[in-house]
Amino acid sequence: MNMQLASQVNSLLAALILLTAFGLVVQRRMNALLHLFAWQGFFLAVSTAIVGYVGGVRDLYISSVLTLSMKVILLPYILHKLIVKLRIHKEVETVVNIPTTMLMGIVLVIFSYHLTAPIRELSTLVTRSTLAVALATVMLGFLMMITRKHAVTQIIGFLAMENGLLFAATSATYGMPLVVELGVALDLLIAAFIFGMFFFHISTTFDSLDVDQMARLKEED
């Protein structure tokens, strides 16, 4: 595979990651959200493997396999179980309506493009152009956490943000040290378990996973 083609495929994957990030922001249904999240993880894993091949960085293969097993299979599976068990499949409430959220997302993409433009000029890596997309994915994850009221969707937003960070690391410096990535993966796994437990507690206490209900945690006076 030559450099030109690899960089083109990588750009296309970056575009797909951005697309799934937008999909996550605007999608209403829970199951579709999980599918989109799994796809995003898959594109990320493929992109990481390609960058590892082009840059000759072996560690990235391990990182790619980690992404594939964690973000494509394990986490969506855990979240899916959770959704089935808690019987959440109805449409998700949003704070801001969907078209407005889309426009905000576009603004965020332009902002991150502007922010990464100087780095792009300095960098010599094949992946330098995808840095803007990576930052935009992080921002969109943020946006998702802000605009959604539901606890599970906020977690998916958080995980999407983590995808973006991983993508940023690969595109800016050919990946983080392997130890760090292993640590992050482990943290995510444990986080997923803790989230699961919290969801159970929240839903048994409030009969809902709407985070607005948390206001009721205040003491009565």
Place this chain on the structure above:
Amino acid sequence: MIIHPLFIEIAQVGILLFVAPAFAGWVKMVKCWFQGRTAPSLFQPYRDIRKLFAKDVTLAENASWIFRFTPYLVFGVSVMAGGIIPILSTDLPLSATADVIALVALFAIARFFTALAGMDIGTAFGGMGSSREMTIASLAEPAMLMAVFAVSLVSKSTSLSQMAFVISQGHSMLRPSLVFALIAFILIALAETGRVPVDNPATHLELTMIHEAMILEYSGRHLALIEWASMMKLFLFTVLGIASFFPWGIAQSDDLLSVFLSFPVLLFKLGIVGLGLVLIETGLAKMRIFRITEFLGSAFLFATLGMLSYFMLE
């Protein structure tokens, strides 16, 4: 053998006029197959048009010149658009006079007059249809322009001939901007031609119809012209999509043989597009009218992402 570009132009308009009803018939036919019904003949739209031309025109008493003038204008605009879009060859005299922005404006003129004609008689349905049509148009047109700009960024020109030429020469297939623009274009084309997720072309169901509501008062040759024009509009959007995203096979010279050969290629592509359209139409349910903002909002999103990814990734 070299033929004069003017003849190509005439051939294009001829194809537009006489293949468009067959294309509409083909879409209807495939749709019937998919739904397990007996399909009408491929030539049924021609018979419908002929029948309508033979009938008398019934005009409302208070119909003004706008109402009578609109069918001719809509028809004329469609024919004119057929001269701009490279259907057979990119070497078109008219293509130099009008670029893709002018093309969008042409469609806008037709829509403006149809909406006026819908309100002209003063029936409730006409007004409702016009109001809905303009709502959709106000969302679809910016998205359409954005999608077109994404393609013209790649080809560095807004002339359709130039765009088709550059894209067919382009060596890289994997351009994210073009992929995004294509998705946006498909969504917009579905909205603009009144296909299923936005409008249902097959029924006259009062509460959901959009385009049909505006032309409800037309009859006879006026209705024939409008129906013919709406078939041409479907055809035009298809060939516009082909010219901007899949221009392989469109002749790039005045050579008689290559122009001649581009015709079967065109028919093949039309067949594929018809199949794809039917797959979309049978796979999706018609949307609630208030969801259309989201539908066209996502078209705008895709188009903008296309433009942005040109700067970011290419």
